[in-house]
Every structure is written in C-alpha cells, then in structure tokens.
Amino acid sequence: MTAIPKLLTAAEAAHLLGVPEKTLLRVAEETGHLVAFGRAKRIPADELKELIEKCRSPAKAPASISDAVKAEQASMSSLTQAQPSIQRAQATFDRLKQSSRGTLPKSSATRAGVVPLRPATS
Incomplete structure (x- = not known):
C-alpha cells in the first residue's frame, strides 16, 4: 500500500510559502499541482518544492x-x-x-512687431 500524501489547504500552503492564497491556487491549477474534491482544493505538501521550481524565473x-x-x-x-x-x-x-509672405508689413517690422490698426495718414 502506498503512503497517502499530506494535503494542505490553500491557506496553509500560501502561509508556508508566503504568497497570496489566490495566486497559489491559480499557479497550482496551471501547473497541475491542485487536487480538488468538489469545492475543497488541496495542494500535496510533498509537491511544494516542485511547484516552486516550476515558478522559478530563468536566470538573465x-x-x-x-x-x-x-x-x-x-x-x-x-x-x-x-x-x-x-x-x-x-x-x-x-x-x-x-x-x-511675412505677416508683418515691412514698415512695422522695425517697430517691435506692432501692427497698426489703421493706416497711418501722412
């Protein structure tokens, strides 16, 4: 007879690993480490190391x-x-x-850019 692995709740496993429970559940399901009995979801304790290795980022x-x-x-x-x-x-x-064409008349260009409103009468 084979030994039955110890199953941890998501809260217990998340506490051991120091990660959020929802994140752990998502990753465990994606990597095939989640055991579900109806709504009860468990993670085998002896698979935590393998789960960690699968989540490890490759060295840059x-x-x-x-x-x-x-x-x-x-x-x-x-x-x-x-x-x-x-x-x-x-x-x-x-x-x-x-x-x-320039927008200023030639004569007013010398007067600091002031454009007269009415033409000057001489």
Whole structure:
C-alpha cells in the first residue's frame, strides 16, 4: 500500500510559502499541482518544492559592453538610412519658408512687431 500524501489547504500552503492564497491556487491549477474534491482544493505538501521550481524565473544573461556597442551601431545605421529623408524635409521647409509672405508689413517690422490698426495718414 502506498503512503497517502499530506494535503494542505490553500491557506496553509500560501502561509508556508508566503504568497497570496489566490495566486497559489491559480499557479497550482496551471501547473497541475491542485487536487480538488468538489469545492475543497488541496495542494500535496510533498509537491511544494516542485511547484516552486516550476515558478522559478530563468536566470538573465549578464549585460555586456558588446551588446551596448551593437545597439549603438544599429541605431547609427538607421540614422544613416534616414539622412536622405531628413535632407529632403529640410529642403522642403526652406523652400516653403522662402515662398511664404511675412505677416508683418515691412514698415512695422522695425517697430517691435506692432501692427497698426489703421493706416497711418501722412
């Protein structure tokens, strides 16, 4: 006869692990570690270590200088590709600026930008 595993309530298991009960229930169900007898949900005590291992985040690769250099080179190449369109945009801006009329009359431009409401009579 096999030994019957000790089943913990969600509250007991959550308390042991120091995590919220609802989160533990969700993760235990997703990973197949939840035992349900109708509405009563239990987690086998001997499976807690396995549950922890399944939830462990993979180690991140250390950042290196070469990654930063590659990213900088990639951004420089995109800037080089964008250069012709920037030059076209600047040329269009200059052309439109030259063809537009000023909003101030030539005589009032010297008077600190004040536009007279009525034409001056001489």
